[in-house]
Amino acid sequence: MTQAKQPIIQIRNVSKRFGKVTAVDNISLDILAGEFFVLLGPSGCGKTTLLRMIAGFEMPTEGQIFIDGQDMSLVPPNKRPVNMVFQSYAVFPHMNVTDNVGYGLRIAGVSKGEIRDRVAEALELVKLGGFEDRMPDQMSGGQRQRVALARSLVMRPKVLLLDEPLSALDAKLRAQMQFELADLQDKVGITFVTVTHDQDEALSMASRVAVINKGEVAQLAPPADLYEYPANRFVADFVGSVNIFEGKLTLDEPDKAAVDCPGLGKIYLNHGVTGPHGADVWVALRPEKIYLHVPGEGKAVRAAAQDAPDGHNLARGTIKGMSYLGDITLYEIQLDGGQMIRVSRPNLSRHDQEDFTWDDKVSMHWRADSPVVLLS
Amino acid sequence: MFNRTPIAPLEYTRKLWMRSWVGLTMLFLYAPLIILMIFSFNDSKRNVVWKGFTLKYYEKALNNDSLVEALVNSLTIAALATIVSLVIGALAAVALWRFRFPFKGLVEGTMSLPIIVPEICLGVAFLIFFAKVDWPTDLAWPLNLSAITIAHITFCFPFVAMVVRARLASFNKEEEEAAKDLGATEWQAFRDVLLPHIRPALVAGALLAFTLSLDDFVITFFTSGPDTITFPVKVYSMVRFSVTPEVNAASTILILLTVILTFIALKLQGVKGIAETH
16 A cells, blocks of 8 residues: 555544443544554443444534545434444344345445346455355354455445454454455455454554543554553553553653662663653563573673663562463563562473473563653 | 163153143143034034034024124224234334333333233223214224224234334344445335344234234123124124034134134244244
8 A cells, every 4th residue: 555645534523422421532533545443442442432433323422523524423324435344243134145245235226237246246355255145044153254344345435344343253263364354455455444452453453553541542553653662551551461660760861761660670771751850650561571581690691782781671580470371481470679570481492481480589681672661 | 662762861852741741731722622613513502412413503604694794893803903003013112122212111111001901991991982082883894893993903002012022122233233334224224124123023913913803802892883793792692692503613713714824924924034033
């Protein structure tokens, strides 16, 4: 997609209140043409309400939604240039696959020949060729979802909305559909807007992710930025696994910064954080970015790396828990200061998980570009 | 009978006590009907002792003009009441399911009132009501049946509404939204998605309404005019003189009629409809 990216959906100061409950709180964001946009958030954060407002099933209490430059305030769902794949798939149970997929075209009054061709094309796209005469109750959940997808895609919408598209599938199928959806989106070039509470889903499929918390956008960024440069504690914690420590900013210059964390020790960063000096901040450290060592060894490795002053980015502790997950092993370590920290370690060779065990004293270190300083 | 596999704990249908219980229930339910039918062929005026086979009472019943007229009246009323109840009942159920509005509970409660209120009270109420509004009784057929038909609709449509309401509870609202999302108007979404879903309930509701109307005696007795006799009322007046096999014959015809109608309705609903009910 090298074309100039125009916003296809513009959400302007949209709020939605149900009685006293504010589901969506003054959200403004642009969704660009051709992108795979994901609304990510915990259940009840307002992401589905936002999606339903784009589809037209809910009316914003305040604000406006523009699709392709047109104000949608007074446009009912059946007149909007968007189509939706519902969480339950909502495949019509009394129609076979062909009739399901062709439903929208029949309503639109498209000629029979064209319906036949477009339905066949859509079924081919979702790999359901040969299922034309099947009834929904003769199909698996994954197949029904493909019917729902085809039924929407056949309409050639400007935007395809997907409400928790993978939540009802088993883990293997979900992983496969993640790739297929991304592939499909690339093929048809339609803008996809997906709602999910699953961070893996968001990270693997999206071109951009809006993390929603309590009806507000907590951060809007590409997946890698979201993970590596979370804007606040909520995003750091919600996207992936993270250790968060409170501290005070003691040094902040364009090319370096330091934070004093009572629970973890002295933290050194090889970039500035532009926070007020002496401010209370939080340091986020991902479990996979921490190296585990036999005590004493850490200091030597640290010294060899020479990317932080002596005595920084080091910690010691005792292993209190571990879970072997096959590809990695996860350790729960009690720091000498008393706080717990999670460290993950890849099992690069077959016996790596045997290196450490319960109650082992360990030392840890991390690189100067690994910690993230959060101001909120 | 050789090599019989032992009865497994959950194979209730093979247990003797279960089979005899089912048998007894069936006997209790159907024995009176079967006896009624058998004695419609009895060649005796007294109708107590079997005297021999005859079809003369069927002939007599079908030649009894007032009995046939009553039967036609009953069928007409039942058909009209069923159609109107179906429309009102289904719409009421959809409205109650779809919308939230003030006094919804009250509306729901009053709607099911005709089911709860004793028939005799309803009958008296209708009698007084039609007298008070001075409802014309001397109209030509079938308008002379209007009072009875209205009364029947009143107690039939809540049953339709109840059945449809129950069916609606299992409807996935996302299906209707999906139809609208694909371009359907409110009406098209109703026709293409909601209506197919409630079809089994409509068939069941229609059967209920039809049979309720057909065999209603109490309310009809209070609302019928001198010239508008329905089948149950007519049978009642015949029985007051003597229970002749003619009454049996007429009743057998009515039973056959309802069985056939039920059969057709279930056929119309189709295997697909029954499968959807799960």
